[in-house]
Amino acid sequence: MAPAVEVRGLARRYGSLEAVSGISFDVEAGQVLGFIGANGAGKTTTMRMIATLETPDAGSVRVCGFDAAIEPRRVRERIGWMPDEVGAYEHVTVLEYLDFYARAYGYCGRERRSRVDEVLAFTDLTEIASREMKGLSKGMAQRLGLCRALLHDPEVLVLDEPAAGLDPKARIEFKRFVRLLAQDGKTLFISSHILSELEEMCDALLFIEAGRIVHHGSAASLKGEATDVAVVEVRVARSPEALRDWALATPGVEIMDPVPSGFRLRLEPGSPGDRARYLEMLVRAGVPVSDYRREERRLEDAFVAALERNGTPS
Secondary structure, eight states: OOOSEEEEEEEEEETTEEEEEEEEEEEOTTOEEEEEOOTTSSHHHHHHHHTTSSOOSEEEEEETTEETTTOHHHHHHHEEEEOSSOOOOTTOBHHHHHHHHHHHTTOOHHHHHHHHHHHHHHTTOGGGTTSBGGGOOHHHHHHHHHHHHHTTOOSEEEEESTTTTOOHHHHHHHHHHHHHHHHTTOEEEEEESOHHHHHTTOSEEEEEETTEEEEEEOHHHHHHTTOOOEEEEEEESSOTHHHHHHHHHSTTEEEEEEETTEEEEEEOSOOHHHHHHHHHHHHHTTOOEEEEEEOOOOHHHHHHHHHHHTTOOO
């Protein structure tokens, strides 16, 4: 099966700024891909080119087999686009807003009302259909943006920072929508600059920095790349000063961050037996260890390491 989205050599400049620098990647049909990078890394520019909202200076985009430059209408029929900010109109209700866009997509009569009702029900917005959109909370407004993106039942959803600014409850609801859409066979391309937000719900991650791809693959593969450095969390029964002094005086040990009653420590590359040796050294030094555990490598740390391997300043 051909990829749902094929990007080849995509580039975009704004004057002297090279926003996207010849990137290439595929998004497989039915995949949930997390597109991650800092603000200004090139995420939104890339997504807008995929959605036919901007023209690349070089390279190509194909969506469901159609070239975005040659057949943009065909691509738009198959893409649901949700920008990072969903605009609001004065004195326009949720139902009127969606009805307008359903008309624009060519729905008529009973079919139009049926389709609007369907997306309202999916996003749990039926009860507020008569409410003016200007007064919606951030979470409700984001759900309304998702509603609009789903109106024409697209095969591919391109969502730019859809969970930005949401409270914890709204984030959980958004993740539920993603799971339901993936189960329905949709392809989702979701951007964020918050790694933990996407790790648990995406099949693969695409990291971009300064317009260039620094990783494309699973979170597990990124965490496992070129690292036998262990991070351990050590807590002590009394004041952590003894632990701090021991770490500063011990070769191969680096203090990373404080934690309640202790520190996160980075240990030099070695085997699990070496980690046990460090614990033995702590006990022999009289440090009152109450907890000593290896920490799973955090995605943030793995991303920083990937930037360093690619020669990009972190």
